[in-house]
Amino acid sequence: MPETASTARVPVALLPSLAPLLHEWLPRQRWFAGKGRPVIGFSLVSATELLPLDSTGPGLLHLMVCVRQPGLTPEETAASGDCYQLLLGVREALPPQLAPALIGRVTEGPLAGRTVYEGLRDPRLAALLLERLRTPGPLGTLRFARTVPIPDGLAPRVLDAEQSNSSLVYGDSYILKVFRRVYAGANPDLELPLALARAGCARVPAPVAWYETDTDKPEASTLGVLQPFLRGSQDGWQLALDALAAGREFTAEARALGRATAEVHTVLAEALPTVTLGRVQTEHLAVAMGRRLDAAAQAVPALLPYVPGLRAAFEAVGGLSGGGDGLWRAQRIHGDLHLGQTLRTPDGDWSVIDFEGEPAKPLAERRRPQPPVRDVAGMLRSFDYAARSHRPWNDPWAERCRDAYCAGYAEASGTDPREEAALLRAYETDKAVYEVLYEARHRPDWLPVPMAAIRRLAGQPTQPTP
Ligand SMILES: Nc1ncnc2c1ncn2[C@@H]1O[C@H](COP(=O)(O)OP(=O)(O)O)[C@@H](O)[C@H]1O
Numbered sequence: 001m002p003e004t005a006s007t008a009r010v011p012v013a014l015l016p017s018l019a020p021l022l023h024e025w026l027p028r029q030r031w032f033a034g035k036g037r038p039v040i041g042f043s044l045v046s047a048t049e050l051l052p053l054d055s056t057g058p059g060l061l062h063l064m065v066c067v068r069q070p071g072l073t074p075e076e077t078a079a080s081g082d083c084y085q086l087l088l089g090v091r092e093a094l095p096p097q098l099a100p101a102l103i104g105r106v107t108e109g110p111l112a113g114r115t116v117y118e119g120l121r122d123p124r125l126a127a128l129l130l131e132r133l134r135t136p137g138p139l140g141t142l143r144f145a146r147t148v149p150i151p152d153g154l155a156p157r158v159l160d161a162e163q164s165n166s167s168l169v170y171g172d173s174y175i176l177k178v179f180r181r182v183y184a185g186a187n188p189d190l191e192l193p194l195a196l197a198r199a200g201c202a203r204v205p206a207p208v209a210w211y212e213t214d215t216d217k218p219e220a221s222t223l224g225v226l227q228p229f230l231r232g233s234q235d236g237w238q239l240a241l242d243a244l245a246a247g248r249e250f251t252a253e254a255r256a257l258g259r260a261t262a263e264v265h266t267v268l269a270e271a272l273p274t275v276t277l278g279r280v281q282t283e284h285l286a287v288a289m290g291r292r293l294d295a296a297a298q299a300v301p302a303l304l305p306y307v308p309g310l311r312a313a314f315e316a317v318g319g320l321s322g323g324g325d326g327l328w329r330a331q332r333i334h335g336d337l338h339l340g341q342t343l344r345t346p347d348g349d350w351s352v353i354d355f356e357g358e359p360a361k362p363l364a365e366r367r368r369p370q371p372p373v374r375d376v377a378g379m380l381r382s383f384d385y386a387a388r389s390h391r392p393w394n395d396p397w398a399e400r401c402r403d404a405y406c407a408g409y410a411e412a413s414g415t416d417p418r419e420e421a422a423l424l425r426a427y428e429t430d431k432a433v434y435e436v437l438y439e440a441r442h443r444p445d446w447l448p449v450p451m452a453a454i455r456r457l458a459g460q461p462t463q464p465t466p
């Protein structure tokens with residue numbers, strides 16, 4: 001690759017000229033978390049030229065930008081984590097094949113007259129990012145690391161999945177996930193797969209390289225992770241939908257998924273700190289669930305009639321003590337487990353991906369040890385989602401999958417999640433409430449799916465297929 005990287009930190013004066021373009025473009029991105037509230041400004045956290053902007057070819061600019069929205073001071077904005085990673089391509093003019101990547105033309109400042117676009121969509125710039133990952137060390141405001149040598153010359157392609165982040169596949173050998181909303185500290189999607197891989201757990205594609213903010217603070221922010229691409233694999237969500245459409249059972253797969261989840265939990269509990277939750281902490285857990293319910297009902301009034309019924313599930317847990325010794329075990333968990341986070345490889349093995357946790361939650365909360373039954377609840381919700389997204393609604397199919405999944409989990413871990421019924425129900429309710437909010441914000445057409453579960457969990461009769 002002829003281009004050489006500049007370690008120059010880009011002048012802060014650059015941002016005002018880019019702001020009008022970002023103002024239009026950023027809120028339209030799927031990964032933009034602040035939808036529904038106007039953007040009133042941006043502040044630049046850091047900027048690095050990954051490929052110099054003054055070269056004759058394209059330039060690649062790495063920006064960390066905090067978005068200001070009404071009601072928050074710039075300091076609060078920075079603290080609340082509304083910061084995004086942008087990789088901007090810069091050219092004199094865009095070739096036709098890059099037209100869909102256009103962000104806009106800059107009208108003033110140092111880049112006046114140049115065209116700015118989504119850099120990851122330019123194969124030349126995406127290839128350059130892999131080059132940086134192949135060469136460990138600091139670069140401007142960034143730091144690159146790798147565990148093994150990575151081959152060069154792998155052709156990039158952008159993955160067009162509906163995602164909270166952006167992913168690039170290199171030569172069908174590796175996949176790079178570029179985190180979009182960035183928080184201070186290590187991302188669990190690097191931390192947990194690394195810990196699992198180092199402990200010999202084969203249920204995750206082991207990270208081979210990553211990049212992060214270069215900082216003298218104790219913890220850098222993870223910006224991107226490269227891992228092996230599981231070629232020919234199919235995700236559990238699609239497999240479940242295929243089974244439903246063909247009128248097939250999915251219990252054998254659900255059982256295997258239960259075993260895979262238990263294996264991951266067992267290794268995480270051995271590799272990373274665990275805690276026990278006493279009565280007071282359990283009470284806090286229930287109170288937090290109640291608060292999330294109230295906040296969700298404010299945002300989505302359709303929830304309001306069900307609030308008392310749902311609250312009962314949380315009250316049943318508050319003040320309860322769990323386990324044989326009166327305590328609940330808490331450990332690092334996946335945090336957003338659903339069928340779309342599982343991949344079945346051509347040889348029939350299940351892998352678990354995307355350990356980022358729920359993207360809307362603060363990182364500190366996502367990294368806290370939690371009862372493993374929370375992941376189980378996430379997956380149980382997913383069988384329900386699958387059954388409700390295909391007509392006629394097939395609730396008994398979901399029920400059989402849910403039982404098989406718990407049975408598989410019990411086989412591999414020695415603990416049957418169904419024995420922790422009150423906690424399981426509380427987490428399922430909490431997850432359904434989260435899903436209502438998630439769907440209202442991102443996919444309003446899907447809202448009836450979690451709302452059906454809300455009715456069931458609130459003790460109302462389930463509705464037949466309309
Ligand atoms: N190691 C992998 N091998 C093959 N495909 C993968 C791999 N990791 C992720 N994917 C695909 O990329 C999609 C998005 O990845 P994911 O980590 O879930 O991103 P996000 O958090 O942005 O949703 C997944 O649904 C899956 O289809």
Ligand SMILES: O=P(O)(O)O[C@H]1O[C@H](CO)[C@@H](O[C@H]2O[C@H](CO)[C@@H](O)[C@H](O)[C@H]2O)[C@H](O)[C@H]1O
Nearest residue numbers: 163164336338339340358359381382385435438
């Ligand atoms: O995969 P992500 O980390 O982006 O997770 C978010 O998006 C998911 C949807 O893509 C959402 O999952 C919900 O929909 C799934 C079907 O598309 C279903 O299998 C899940 O059970 C349901 O929760 C997830 O909640 C959200 O965090």
